[in-house]
Amino acid sequence: MKYIYVLCLVVLASVYAKETYTTENDDLDIEALVKNLSALREFAGCFLDTVECNPVAGDFKKDIAEAVAQSCEKCTDSQKHIFNRFLEGLKEKLPTEYEAFKKKYDADGKHFPALEAAVANF
Numbered sequence: 825m826k827y828i829y830v831l832c833l834v835v836l837a838s839v840y841a842k843e844t845y846t847t848e849n850d851d852l853d854i855e856a857l858v859k860n861l862s863a864l865r866e867f868a869g870c871f872l873d874t875v876e877c878n879p880v881a882g883d884f885k886k887d888i889a890e891a892v893a894q895s896c897e898k899c900t901d902s903q904k905h906i907f908n909r910f911l912e913g914l915k916e917k918l919p920t921e922y923e924a925f926k927k928k929y930d931a932d933g934k935h936f937p938a939l940e941a942a943v944a945n946f
């Protein structure tokens with residue numbers, strides 16, 4: 825009986841569990857990155873195909889188009905925080921790259937308002 829109860833819980837949990845992106849870089853120190861202009865440039869350049877990606881930036885890049893299109897629906901809270909701080913840092917320090925980023929990942933301007941709202945408080 826107990827076994828069936830546990831089994832039900834497991835089934836329920838898997839139905840409700842949210843699919844998320846892989847979390848191996850969730851511990852990225854985004855504050856340090858945003859403070860360091862050359863590191864920020866490296867990330868932005870990777871996302872914009874203008875410089876070679878380092879492994880961490882490349883890991884984020886593989887999900888970025890979908891994350892923009894889906895308002896970070898599959899992002900963990902840490903990823904929302906990273907995305908939020910990255911976009912804020914870009915907007916403030918590298919406005920040209922910020923505009924290029926928007927143009928590349930949201931050419932019609934359809935997704936950015938929802939995306940920025942979705943990550944705003946993380």
Ligand SMILES: *[C@@H]1O[C@H](CO)[C@@H](O)[C@H](O)[C@H]1NC(C)=O
Pocket residue numbers: 860861862863866
């Ligand atoms: C800033 O980022 C660059 C490129 O990633 C790195 O080589 C450098 O050590 C960083 N500087 C500081 C002060 O963290």
